[in-house]
Amino acid sequence: MQVGSTSRPRVLVIGGGFGGLAVARGLARAPVEVLLVDRSNHHLFQPLLYQVATAGLSPADIARPLREVLRRQKNATVLMAEVTAVDAEARLATLDGGQQVPFDYCVLAVGARHSYFGNDGWERHAPGLKTLGDALDVRSRTLRSFERAERAAASLRAGELEPGGAEDPADRTYRPHDAEPPTFVVVGAGPTGVEMAGALIEIAQRTMRRNFRRIAPQRTRVVLVEALDSVLSNYPEELRESARRQLEGLGVEVLLSTRVTAIDEDGVTVERVGAGADASGEAGSKDSERLVTRNVVWAAGNEVPPLVRETVHRVGGEVDRAGRARVESDLSLPGAPHLFVIGDAARLEDEEGELVPGVAPAAMQAGQSVADSIRADLAGRQRKPFRYWNRGTMATIGRARAVAWIGRLRFGGLLAWLAWSLIHIFFLIGYRNRVVVMLEWFVLYLTGQRAGRLLYDRSGVVGGSKA
Ligand SMILES: Cc1cc2nc3c(=O)[nH]c(=O)nc-3n(C[C@H](O)[C@H](O)[C@H](O)COP(=O)(O)OP(=O)(O)OC[C@H]3O[C@@H](n4cnc5c(N)ncnc54)[C@H](O)[C@@H]3O)c2cc1C
Known part of the structure; x- marks a missing residue:
């Protein structure tokens, strides 16, 4: 046909x-x-995907049906x-x-799409961020990890919850570290990794702050792992430094010159780049570190x-x-x-x-x-070669923190964050999305509250054991 x-x-x-x-x-x-x-049936504004993944925005705020976008264009047909x-x-x-x-x-x-450099098995434990499905997966894992920690803390405290029986296998699998506030590991310190790490620490320190009784969400660890020796390696030196300082100022642990050597369901193994190998060919153990976590986000490569x-x-x-x-x-x-x-x-x-x-x-x-x-x-005319006009590059690091590089101008902090916010609103497709996102950001800025924190699945039952 x-x-x-x-x-x-x-x-x-x-x-x-x-x-x-x-x-x-x-x-x-x-x-x-x-x-x-x-x-897919929609145009997706990928630069704000991390905000869906961190519950700041909802999927419909950053995507629009392609048919709707092209509805007035008579010579265009959309096929899914x-x-x-x-x-x-x-x-x-x-x-x-x-x-x-x-x-x-x-x-x-x-x-x-994201690339795992030949380690495709890592994807199951360390989702990347390219589609709305990816973002919802990361969001669900993130929110569940706090719920799981609260439940584990209650379970491990004598007398608060009865020890688990056969009908509650989750209780029996709790270990002491499950009752700690979660650890998040973000792999790759390009713009997506930096934005993700900044948003995660903000969730822990502002959004979740007074929501839990057994765990202290502000003690959540966010670790950003990067194989190169700086964050935002494509940016000028002073902005890279500024971004690192802003991240660390928020409480993110930045591990530079560090590469991931293994990811499984219980955590991530990292190793200092250039660490000497021992006689067996294995990397020296003193330079190898195990980060115990179920929350890994992959922002390290594309293919x-x-x-x-x-x-x-x-x-x-x-x-x-x-x-x-x-x-x-x-x-x-x-x-x-x-x-x-x-x-x-x-x-x-x-x-x-x-x-x-x-x-x-x-x-x-x-x-x-x-x-x-x-x-x-x-029209029978000559084609012109493509010329890229670089109008500037920006990355946000959290509330009122960002770096911007526009021609000779290089700046960070609140001004860069305001410029970043305005430009992203401007380029979002559709008036509805612009208005909604502006309102959501206003509320988030003032209160730290995030719109997309609901967990649900088709049965309507959301179990803590699935974290
Ligand atoms: C998390 C994230 C954050 C980002 N942040 C920024 C930022 O802050 N600033 C910035 O400038 N850029 C950013 N980018 C990069 C930017 O989004 C990309 O450069 C841009 O989307 C590339 O546009 P594209 O048209 O090449 O591909 P895409 O926008 O990815 O579109 C590709 C489309 O092709 C469709 N498709 C793929 N294969 C097929 C197939 N076989 N058949 C039919 N359809 C198919 C997909 O469904 C998709 O709709 C970010 C990217 C990501 C993932």
Whole structure:
């Protein structure tokens, strides 16, 4: 079966993230048919995912149905499906379920997922943060860990709860450290890891503060582990230092030059980078540390979905180690001018030889550039090369703390946090989301209370033993 086509050239856009949506919108008035295919039904504002994971915002505040976003664009159709293959020569894409979609142009804007550097078994214990599902998983683990500690503390105190019987296996598994406030380990000190660590310590110290009777949530440990020798390694030196100081000022333990060597259901083993190996080839034990925890968040690496590698190899192109496609200056694949790869899935150096970063503004600008190229083709004009305009980079560290790097300006603290907040509100899609997020942040700032703290599952029963 084939998904039908009109007489106008069809532009197939795979992925409705920042890049794909910019292509679709950039073609709003072009004489083309835009078919946007995404496996989820919404556009997601990933920069605020950590706020869903830490109960500051709800999923609907940072996502919007793609159909709703493109409802006024008459030449655009949205299809919820996963693209499993792209045949550049036959100009056909295959969807899950086997349907085929003919196209004249195809744009791969499929983003990236987290990579565990070959240790895929770690994912079960250390979820990453890319989708709303990931964020809800982390949120659930986070909230449950406090509940579990409170229950364990009550259970271990003589007389408060009866010892567990066969019908209550959770009680029998409590060990003394279960009754302590939880420990969180965040792996990777890029912007996501830094933001996550800052938000977790804030939950413990402000949001949960007077909510528990048996544990003292403010004694929660948050450990940020980074293999490199600084946090935010892509930022200028003074901002890296400022970010580290701000994190430590909040109470986050920052372990630099430290890499993770094992993750299992009871914790994380870390080791100082460069630690000498002993005669058996094992790293010296004095440099190895075990962090006992059930709460690990992975923010350490990215890799591009295999669809990109397979498509690129079919046209004789190249991908880098993370699976990103090496693209021409107009973002097309070498030898396939009708096939583009943009956003996190592409690798391109700018005129100074600097890698275009995997950030939302770069993906949006790339999407606009591809739309311009397609319109130029249709008008018989020359395509222009893509130029990335870096408007600045920011990361927030917690309430009223952030770092910002805008051209020659480098600053931290409250001013950076205000700039970060305004820019994120501005770029959120939809008026409703902007208003709701502004209100939520206002309440959070004043009271420390978080909107998304409810735990529920389909049965309506939420057991502490599942933490
Ligand atoms: C937690 C987090 C925090 C971040 N913070 C910031 C920040 O503060 N500032 C910043 O600038 N950037 C930030 N980023 C990076 C930014 O979000 C990405 O650079 C940007 O989303 C890349 O856009 P994209 O269009 O390439 O991919 P995405 O936005 O990831 O979109 C890819 C889309 O493709 C769809 N898709 C994937 N495979 C298929 C398939 N086979 N078939 C159909 N659909 C498919 C996905 O469902 C998704 O909707 C952050 C990212 C994360 C994960």
